Amino acid sequence: MSSAKPIRTEPRFSATFDRYTISEIQRAAATGIYDIRGGGAKRRVPHFDDLLFLGASVSRYPLEGYREKCGTDVVLGSRFAKRPIHLKTPVTIAGMSFGALSAPAKEALGRGATAVGTSTTTGDGGMTNEEREHSSILVYQLLPSRYGMNPDDLRRADAIEIVVGQGAKPGGGGMLLGQKISERVAEMRTLPAGIDQRSASRHPDWTGPDDLEIKIEEIREITDWQKPIYVKVGASRPYYDTALAVKSGADVVVIDGMQGGTAATQEVFIENVGIPTLAAIRPAVEALQELGMHRKVQLIVSGGIRNGADVAKALALGADAVAIGTAALIAMGDNSPALESEYQKLGSTAGAYDDWHEGLDPAGITTQDPELAKRLDPAVAGRRLANYLSVLTLEAQTIARACGKSHIHNLEPEDLVALTVEAAAITRVPLVGTSWIPGRD
Amino acid sequence: MHVVDLEQQSVRDLNAALHRLTPDTNETLWQVTNSGGKHAIGAGVDAPIDIVIKGNVGYYCAGMNKQASITIHGNAGQGVAENMMSGRVHVMGDASQSAGATGRGGLLIVEGDAAARCGISMKGIDIIVKGSIGAMSAFMAQAGNLVVLGDAGEALGDSIYEATVFVRGKVKSLGADCIEKPMSADDKTRLSGILAGAGVETVSPEDFRMYASARRLYNFHIDNLSSY
Numbered sequence: 001m002s003s004a005k006p007i008r009t010e011p012r013f014s015a016t017f018d019r020y021t022i023s024e025i026q027r028a029a030a031t032g033i034y035d036i037r038g039g040g041a042k043r044r045v046p047h048f049d050d051l052l053f054l055g056a057s058v059s060r061y062p063l064e065g066y067r068e069k070c071g072t073d074v075v076l077g078s079r080f081a082k083r084p085i086h087l088k089t090p091v092t093i094a095g096m097s098f099g100a101l102s103a104p105a106k107e108a109l110g111r112g113a114t115a116v117g118t119s120t121t122t123g124d125g126g127m128t129n130e131e132r133e134h135s136s137i138l139v140y141q142l143l144p145s146r147y148g149m150n151p152d153d154l155r156r157a158d159a160i161e162i163v164v165g166q167g168a169k170p171g172g173g174g175m176l177l178g179q180k181i182s183e184r185v186a187e188m189r190t191l192p193a194g195i196d197q198r199s200a201s202r203h204p205d206w207t208g209p210d211d212l213e214i215k216i217e218e219i220r221e222i223t224d225w226q227k228p229i230y231v232k233v234g235a236s237r238p239y240y241d242t243a244l245a246v247k248s249g250a251d252v253v254v255i256d257g258m259q260g261g262t263a264a265t266q267e268v269f270i271e272n273v274g275i276p277t278l279a280a281i282r283p284a285v286e287a288l289q290e291l292g293m294h295r296k297v298q299l300i301v302s303g304g305i306r307n308g309a310d311v312a313k314a315l316a317l318g319a320d321a322v323a324i325g326t327a328a329l330i331a332m333g334d335n336s337p338a339l340e341s342e343y344q345k346l347g348s349t350a351g352a353y354d355d356w357h358e359g360l361d362p363a364g365i366t367t368q369d370p371e372l373a374k375r376l377d378p379a380v381a382g383r384r385l386a387n388y389l390s391v392l393t394l395e396a397q398t399i400a401r402a403c404g405k406s407h408i409h410n411l412e413p414e415d416l417v418a419l420t421v422e423a424a425a426i427t428r429v430p431l432v433g434t435s436w437i438p439g440r441d
Numbered sequence: 442m443h444v445v446d447l448e449q450q451s452v453r454d455l456n457a458a459l460h461r462l463t464p465d466t467n468e469t470l471w472q473v474t475n476s477g478g479k480h481a482i483g484a485g486v487d488a489p490i491d492i493v494i495k496g497n498v499g500y501y502c503a504g505m506n507k508q509a510s511i512t513i514h515g516n517a518g519q520g521v522a523e524n525m526m527s528g529r530v531h532v533m534g535d536a537s538q539s540a541g542a543t544g545r546g547g548l549l550i551v552e553g554d555a556a557a558r559c560g561i562s563m564k565g566i567d568i569i570v571k572g573s574i575g576a577m578s579a580f581m582a583q584a585g586n587l588v589v590l591g592d593a594g595e596a597l598g599d600s601i602y603e604a605t606v607f608v609r610g611k612v613k614s615l616g617a618d619c620i621e622k623p624m625s626a627d628d629k630t631r632l633s634g635i636l637a638g639a640g641v642e643t644v645s646p647e648d649f650r651m652y653a654s655a656r657r658l659y660n661f662h663i664d665n666l667s668s669y
Contacts, residue, residue, distance in 0.1 A: 145562070146524060146562060149524055150505070150524070150545070151485050151505040151507065154505075190545070190583045190584050191583055191602055192602075192659075195659040196659065196661050198581070198600070200562065200581060204523075204539055204561040204562045204580075205501070205523045205538075205539040205542040205543070205561070206519070211500070214480050214481075214499070214500045214501065215501070217481055218480065218481040218484050218500065218520075221452065221485060221504075222481075222485030222504065224457060
């Protein structure tokens, strides 16, 4: 008999049942409950990486990189508000609640945004004095839960954002688990400490676009038509949602794609409901153009904005501004490699940590634990955020100048090509090296 | 008394004038005529004044009211006194959906019936409805008291937190985690105060049954899955 080992092929992992999928099945079998996590969609979807700028050539001349002006400011709310807001950069900070985030983290967001002349946004928990004090331009969210909602804060806000949905979970409400409900968070939400705080998925006093129009009218009346009113939707039906928001009287429409983060939502929801940010922009812009409202009602796009190229591409596709959330947290210190040993103790690793709902964030950002929260110095984190926002703006300017634009809002779809057929089809720009726009030609 | 005729002036004119009032104003009596079902009448008032509205009002009348006493001699549309902070709103007729939604303080009195979602997400307001209320009332109600002299529709108090509901008539059905509880002496005292505040003298707290949270769903647990 031969003692030779049988010749086998390499162990082969399934593309369908990959390691993550197998671990999720095993986790579900052990616990009987779905997985909850923070952040946005992690799967690969068509994104800004699938687009390229053409830059200047014989037929178009560029601006000098360090000498010729390229404006970056943007005015939001010019349709009806008596006091539109004027930002120095089109990169804004998306809504994130005190409760989901620690008080120092909220303060740092205000400090960073204020340093570069942009806005920050409250969240599902009301407005804290600290964030009002540290945010020169603060957008106040009106959400289904109405936690912390009151007319005094409406009036001391610079703009109001009516939240219909968010990209991580269009159609879903919220859940702040009991472990993050400190006494202060509980008091702001008028609920006992330590219990899970559910946020409704629908507004309590309006349903549908006709009601929304009257709701906006009420908020305008309460604030004497001073404040810009945004309507934020999770990207799912961007053409119709944008048109209905305009019809309802919004000054600004905010579209949040599926890569946009959440504090805590079911993994299956994050990864399977809603559409990618890239796919939402052109339908929204087309709705505005058909209504004669492009640039009159401003469009803010969020969900997976990481660098100045993403900013420039969103603007070239027709957005007026972008909002960042996850990237801002990373800039402040979230998922830092310096905390690797602590992430490992939590069963994760730097770069992948997303159990923000557990309140154990070693970076002190997504926690209400006073000891952990103390780790985040709001001045330092705010400075890091300001640096990052400056880089985003500089990068977007660099690209705009290369395309010959004296203002980043002059970027246009004609400056872009797509690397993939799918990106060409959904953004209505030609496939690179061709003049082909799938579905249009 | 200031009289504002909404056939001659706009709701914007009215609200702007009301918002200019300071806490020590001596312009404390206002009357609104020809309200015509217009929306957002008297929204965002923050002054200790009396406003009498002659006629029906549309959505969000007295929205986010602070301090003011607002009486509506007619029916009220959706979201009357939504998110009220303090003061008193008195509807002499019926109220549409979401009356007193998310209210944080003050007293809302409805002489007639209130439609579905009365007191939805209420956060400290007291609401008394002398007629009946519709389905899904006090949904996710967090704090405050909802008093109903008539009947309540289905799914009363679904997912209720720390609010209390008192019903004198029949309850079609209770929502998730809402149960009948025995009334303590404190509960009776609180109820008596609300009845007295609304001018109800012929009804005793003993005529009511009290409903509140079983607190079984306060923290998500897989064993309670069938309750959601």
